Amino acid sequence: MLTWHWLQNISFLCYVGLAWLIVLVYSGQLVRIKRKSFPAMLAFPVTGSVGILFYYRFLACKPPYLFHQRFPFFPLPIGDIARVYLEPAAIEGPHNANPSLHMDWTLLAWW
Numbered sequence: 001m002l003t004w005h006w007l008q009n010i011s012f013l014c015y016v017g018l019a020w021l022i023v024l025v026y027s028g029q030l031v032r033i034k035r036k037s038f039p040a041m042l043a044f045p046v047t048g049s050v051g052i053l054f055y056y057r058f059l060a061c062k063p064p065y066l067f068h069q070r071f072p073f074f075p076l077p078i079g080d081i082a083r084v085y086l087e088p089a090a091i092e093g094p095h096n097a098n099p100s101l102h103m104d105w106t107l108l109a110w111w
Contacts, residue, residue: 018102018109025109047108051101065091 001008022044029037063071066089076084 015102018105021109022105043108044105047104048101051104055101 001011022041026037026041029040067074
């Protein structure tokens with residue numbers, strides 16, 4: 001991503017542009033079938049709420065496994081963040097238990 005700036009820009013647009021996709025789904029339903037527009041729009045925040053609950057219920061290799069009892073109430077001090085190296089961390093536990101909420105919303109918009 002640091003080498004290929006075009007890839008960084010495309011990834012950023014896809015990440016941030018998801019809100020526009022949700023707006024397009026809602027407006028498309030509003031124009032085509034008005035009675036289906038509200039359930040279509042309601043599906044996105046419900047999916048987000050359920051996803052956040054699942055994120056904390058099925059932790060897998062997420063911050064609590066790395067920070068243990070310190071997460072989320074005792075973050076790293078600001079002064080220590082400059083000394084943190086970006087490198088893979090060997091964490092005990094299952095990997096990739098929850099898909100990204102962005103993927104959930106994208107699939108929901110596609111459906």
